[in-house]
Amino acid sequence: MKPSFEPSALRKTVVEMACAGNAVHLGCAFSITELLSCLYASHLRYDESDPDSASRDYLVLSKGHGVMAQYACLYELGWLNRQDIDEYFHDGSRLKGLSDAHIPGCEVTSGTLGHGLSVGVGLALAAARRNTGQRCYAIVGDGEMNEGGIWEAMLFAAHTKLDNLMVIVDKNGFQAMGPTDEVMKLGDLEAKFSAFDFDTLSIDGHDMAAISSAIEKLNAMKNGRPKALIARTVKGKGVSFMENVNAWHYSRLTPELRAQAMQELEGSKA
Numbered sequence: 001m002k003p004s005f006e007p008s009a010l011r012k013t014v015v016e017m018a019c020a021g022n023a024v025h026l027g028c029a030f031s032i033t034e035l036l037s038c039l040y041a042s043h044l045r046y047d048e049s050d051p052d053s054a055s056r057d058y059l060v061l062s063k064g065h066g067v068m069a070q071y072a073c074l075y076e077l078g079w080l081n082r083q084d085i086d087e088y089f090h091d092g093s094r095l096k097g098l099s100d101a102h103i104p105g106c107e108v109t110s111g112t113l114g115h116g117l118s119v120g121v122g123l124a125l126a127a128a129r130r131n132t133g134q135r136c137y138a139i140v141g142d143g144e145m146n147e148g149g150i151w152e153a154m155l156f157a158a159h160t161k162l163d164n165l166m167v168i169v170d171k172n173g174f175q176a177m178g179p180t181d182e183v184m185k186l187g188d189l190e191a192k193f194s195a196f197d198f199d200t201l202s203i204d205g206h207d208m209a210a211i212s213s214a215i216e217k218l219n220a221m222k223n224g225r226p227k228a229l230i231a232r233t234v235k236g237k238g239v240s241f242m243e244n245v246n247a248w249h250y251s252r253l254t255p256e257l258r259a260q261a262m263q264e265l266e267g268s269k270a
Contacts, residue, residue, distance in 0.1 A: 001050070003076040006038040007208075008268040011238045012086060015073035015265070019258050021089025023097055027236040027248035029088040031172040031205070032139060035231055038211040039137060040073045043219075049206070051079050051104035056135055058123045060107050062116025063141035063170060064099035067106070071095060074105040114147025116140070117167065121153045124165035124226075135219070139168045143175025146184040151196075154226075157227025158197035161224035166215070169228065170205065172235040174246045193228040239264055 014029050047053035051074075061070050071088070073204060074080045080103075082094070094103065098111030107123065110116040117186040119140035127134035140150060157165050169189060173180055180186060194199040199221050202212040211231070218227040235249075236242025239261045253261065 005041040005073060005076055007033045007037050008238065008265045010037060010069060010072040012262060012265050013075055014068045015258060015261050017068050017071065017085055017088035019253055020086055022252055023089045024250045024252060025065045025068065025097065027242055028063065028066045030237045030242065031233040032066050032170050034206045034208055035068050035139065035168060035211060036069050036073050038208055042212055048077060054142050058107050058120065058136040060116050060120035060136060060138040061099045062110050062138055063144050064110030064116065079104040101124055101260040113144040114149040117150055118241040121157050121162065121165060124162045125160055125240045128162060128164055135164045137166045137168060139170060142171045142180050142186060143170055145186055154196045157226040162226045163222055163224050166227040166229060168219060169230045171230055172231055172233040174235045176249050178246065189230050198228040199225045200228040200231040202232065205233035206237055238268060
């Protein structure tokens with residue numbers, strides 16, 4: 001059966017995982033759902049029968065705490081099974097609350113923020129030197145961009161002319177401790193990426209057509225400049241009581257709230 005990466009279906013799987021494991025981080029998974037849906041459905045090159053295919057493109061989830069959204073995609077691909085979903089975050093289960101490179105389809109162990117992009121740069125550099133045609137897409141959070149290692153990785157990517165690297169910023173405006181602009185103001189991210197010699201576009205991170213068009217446009221620029229896609233997103237997107245409520249970085253669903261969330265997602269076309 002062809003995988004379905006429909007965003008509301010992915011979000012329902014995230015809700016199921018979060019409730020199974022009494023887990024947090026729903027808001028930051030929901031903000032990247034359309035980005036992951038678009039990448040897996042239309043842009044990432046992979047072999048459905050082999051997550052470790054040597055010719056695959058790389059998807060590095062540097063903001064590893066959003067991993068439930070990626071796990072939902074891997075479940076659609078059949079790389080995870082129903083037991084993985086039902087036992088998410090249980091003692092002894094293989095799925096942890098952060099991205100883990102031991103899981104088929106996860107390229108990095110991340111969640112210690114600021115490090116995943118450097119790994120992605122290394123993967124892109126190796127592919128460029130081998131002339132394999134592989135691309136690397138690295139998803140970072142806007143709060144994660146407080147980390148100096150992000151900017152060092154960007155400098156190195158530009159210096160080594162990695163036009164097979166695309167940094168996708170989940171710009172949802174929040175991080176664990178509050179609004180990003182209050183914790184560490186980032187200013188004009190598009191201007192900053194451009195100053196670091198990146199080809200840069202900004203889009204609505206929940207508009208599938210806009211995401212796909214921007215990725216295609218950036219990938220067509222084979223000019224020795226790395227790429228950046230700044231996605232304006234909503235933390236908790238898709239469930240009304242979660243949207244732009246930063247408490248859902250760490251809050252857990254009660255049975256009543258689970259039912260409300262699933263009802264909203266059942267009726268969603270997003």
